[in-house]
Amino acid sequence: MKYLHLIWAALFRRKTRTVFTLLSVLAAFLLFGMLDAVRTAFTAPPSAAGVSRLFVGSRVSIIQSLPQSLLPQIQALPGVDEVTYANWFGGYYQDPKNVNVMFQIAIGPQYLDMHPEFVLPPAQRKAFDETRAGAVIGDTAARALGIKVGDRIPIRGSIFTNKDSGETTWTFDIVGIFKAAEEKQRGFENQLLFRWDYFDEGRAFGEGTVGWYIVRVSDPGESEKVAAAIDALSANSDHETSSQTEQAANLAFMKQIGDIGLIVGAIMAAVFFTLILLTGNTMAQAVRERIPELAVLKTLGFTNRSVLGLVLAESVLLVVLGGAIGLALAQVMLPGLNAASGGRVNFPPIGASTWLLGLALMVGIGLVVGVLPALRGMRLRIVDALAGR
Amino acid sequence: MTAQVEIRNVSKVYERGNQKLEVLHSIDLDVEQQDFIALMGPSGSGKTTLLNLIGGLDSPTAGTLTVSGQRIDNLGESALARWRAATVGFIFQFYNLLPMLSAQKNVELPLLLTRLSAAQRRRNAAIALELVGLSDRASHKPTELSGGQQQRVAIARAIVSDPALLVCDEPTGDLDRHSAEEVLTLLQQLNRQHGKTIIMVTHDPKAAEYASHVVHLDKGTLVEQVERQA
Ligand SMILES: Nc1ncnc2c1ncn2[C@@H]1O[C@H](COP(=O)(O)OP(=O)(O)OP(=O)(O)O)[C@@H](O)[C@H]1O
Ligand SMILES: [Mg+2]
Numbered sequence: 001m002k003y004l005h006l007i008w009a010a011l012f013r014r015k016t017r018t019v020f021t022l023l024s025v026l027a028a029f030l031l032f033g034m035l036d037a038v039r040t041a042f043t044a045p046p047s048a049a050g051v052s053r054l055f056v057g058s059r060v061s062i063i064q065s066l067p068q069s070l071l072p073q074i075q076a077l078p079g080v081d082e083v084t085y086a087n088w089f090g091g092y093y094q095d096p097k098n099v100n101v102m103f104q105i106a107i108g109p110q111y112l113d114m115h116p117e118f119v120l121p122p123a124q125r126k127a128f129d130e131t132r133a134g135a136v137i138g139d140t141a142a143r144a145l146g147i148k149v150g151d152r153i154p155i156r157g158s159i160f161t162n163k164d165s166g167e168t169t170w171t172f173d174i175v176g177i178f179k180a181a182e183e184k185q186r187g188f189e190n191q192l193l194f195r196w197d198y199f200d201e202g203r204a205f206g207e208g209t210v211g212w213y214i215v216r217v218s219d220p221g222e223s224e225k226v227a228a229a230i231d232a233l234s235a236n237s238d239h240e241t242s243s244q245t246e247q248a249a250n251l252a253f254m255k256q257i258g259d260i261g262l263i264v265g266a267i268m269a270a271v272f273f274t275l276i277l278l279t280g281n282t283m284a285q286a287v288r289e290r291i292p293e294l295a296v297l298k299t300l301g302f303t304n305r306s307v308l309g310l311v312l313a314e315s316v317l318l319v320v321l322g323g324a325i326g327l328a329l330a331q332v333m334l335p336g337l338n339a340a341s342g343g344r345v346n347f348p349p350i351g352a353s354t355w356l357l358g359l360a361l362m363v364g365i366g367l368v369v370g371v372l373p374a375l376r377g378m379r380l381r382i383v384d385a386l387a388g389r
Numbered sequence: 390m391t392a393q394v395e396i397r398n399v400s401k402v403y404e405r406g407n408q409k410l411e412v413l414h415s416i417d418l419d420v421e422q423q424d425f426i427a428l429m430g431p432s433g434s435g436k437t438t439l440l441n442l443i444g445g446l447d448s449p450t451a452g453t454l455t456v457s458g459q460r461i462d463n464l465g466e467s468a469l470a471r472w473r474a475a476t477v478g479f480i481f482q483f484y485n486l487l488p489m490l491s492a493q494k495n496v497e498l499p500l501l502l503t504r505l506s507a508a509q510r511r512r513n514a515a516i517a518l519e520l521v522g523l524s525d526r527a528s529h530k531p532t533e534l535s536g537g538q539q540q541r542v543a544i545a546r547a548i549v550s551d552p553a554l555l556v557c558d559e560p561t562g563d564l565d566r567h568s569a570e571e572v573l574t575l576l577q578q579l580n581r582q583h584g585k586t587i588i589m590v591t592h593d594p595k596a597a598e599y600a601s602h603v604v605h606l607d608k609g610t611l612v613e614q615v616e617r618q619a
Contacts, residue, residue, distance in 0.1 A: 002501055009489035296485045299446060300499045301474025303467040382446045386481070
């Protein structure tokens with residue numbers, strides 16, 4: 001540590017050059033932070049619940065509704081543990097711009113029980129069960145829109161007219177705010193969930209239909225069989241269904257967008273390769289200029305090994321400094337990006353594992369970049385360097 | 390009493406490709422403790438080469454070198470580095486201060502290699518700067534100092550860890566007459582009052598007058614040893 005001022009002074013011997021190098025390291029690790037968030041968001045493993053839950057939607061189109069008469073039939077199938085249903089509402093709060101900040105879904109009675117990933121305080125859960133116009137909202141959406149428990153909020157729908165008011169505006173009592181059970185499920189927090197009875201009795205059309213069913217199977221190993229049995233119920237009707245585990249649905253989605261992990265990895269490899277060339281050049285130049293100074297240090301009694309250590313420490317410090325600022329910047333920018341996108345993207349915050357990986361990369365790149373100049377400093381012959389040879 | 394520096398039959402050969410250049414030929418020289426030697430001679434005669442050998446910056450091709458009772462011609466790199474830190478102070482023509490560090494921090498440099506605490510390092514460096522009369526410039530960077538002042542900072546750095554031997558390669562070569570006299574007076578004071586053994590390379594006969602002996606080197610051989618009554 002007593003050498004830190006020496007390393008620091010060497011680093012900022014040429015301020016402009018060092019600042020530019022720091023900026024490029026910063027940019028690289030800012031990108032690293034962002035891309036790692038993208039990778040995490042897209043490759044989050046499905047929840048345990050996702051394996052035992054089937055999503056039952058219309059085979060024709062996701063906007064096509066299904067008859068409510070299917071409910072008892074599905075419930076009666078062997079291997080089916082619990083069934084609920086839901087419907088898309090498609091409205092916005094206050095401003096049409098908010099349409100993607102908060103999605104509204106009318107949910108059947110068992111919905112919350114079947115989705116343990118929505119964490120709601122028991123008192124709020126009780127209030128939801130006791131309030132007909134009650135709704136619970138995800139933490140992210142609540143923050144973004146400034147909605148609090150106890151608020152009575154109007155949602156302007158785009159599809160469903162309310163029978164009582166004759167308008168498409170529905171009023172909800174916010175009785176609870178839920179959080180995602182895990183950091184990587186934060187994407188769920190942009191929803192407002194409200195009661196099916198309030199929705200079904202209030203809507204001017206569409207009675208007797210649901211948007212989709214959610215089915216919990218008693219044995220995840222049987223889910224394929226149960227899915228086939230459900231789809232068989234409506235085979236050759238005008239409302240054929242398509243059933244999949246949520247995990248399968250997720251996997252299919254991920255296949256569509258390609259191997260994000262691979263793409264991100266390739267981009268980062270290119271970025272870091274460029275960074276190594278650039279920073280390596282800077283370090284080589286910096287050490288070349290300082291050969292006489294390193295010779296002086298050796299004259300004073302610094303060993304070859306300590307000169308090697310000083311130069312390596314300098315290059316590691318350079319990369320860690322720029323990299324840490326870059327990653328910290330990514331950390332503060334991601335929530336802003338989420339907010340600015342109006343909920344269209346929901347990147348998970350940069351976690352400890354990203355920081356660890358990032359720091360390991362910084363130290364590694366610092367060492368790679370510093371090794372040749374450090375060896376050069378180590379090997380220099382004092383008498384030659386002092387004589388400018 | 391043994392000499393501070395004992396040079397026996399020392400030769401130095403530089404090899405460039407398959408060319409061999411013998412720069413020093415079988416040098417024998419003793420420098421007594423608390424002596425102040427001026428090493429003179431034409432350019433290219435090998436003065437710097439000899440001084441570097443005495444200071445342990447390079448090793449001889451043949452012969453033995455004993456400084457402060459320690460054979461140094463056969464020491465390895467890191468042992469030699471430790472020996473230099475403990476035994477020798479270096480003063481160069483172009484001062485060789487680190488440009489990014491203040492005078493104070495430059496003087497503290499050799500102390501980083503000791504076990505002294507930060508406070509002790511600061512205090513010792515302050516004392517050394519006081520001795521060279523630059524206490525008021527402690528926070529200045531080298532570029533904010535005159536040549537003479539920079540050389541005095543370099544002297545403070547050379548003495549801060551209290552070595553017995555000072556080697557100086559043309560310490561006044563880059564200075565005007567007035568600054569040169571200041572530096573030479575300072576060296577003389579270090580020799581007489583603080584008992585430092587000094588070996589100084591110089592081209593300037595006036596500078597050599599500050600020494601108690603003058604040694605002449607010509608084409609790698611010692612030619613005469615002039616006793617001077619200082
Ligand atoms: N590393 C080296 N490789 C090859 N030749 C060298 C090397 N170092 C010194 N020499 C040669 O050795 C001779 C003596 O050099 P040295 O620097 O000791 O002379 P000097 O007496 O100090 O001269 P000056 O008064 O100009 O400083 C010169 O001819 C020089 O070119
Ligand atoms: Mg010379």
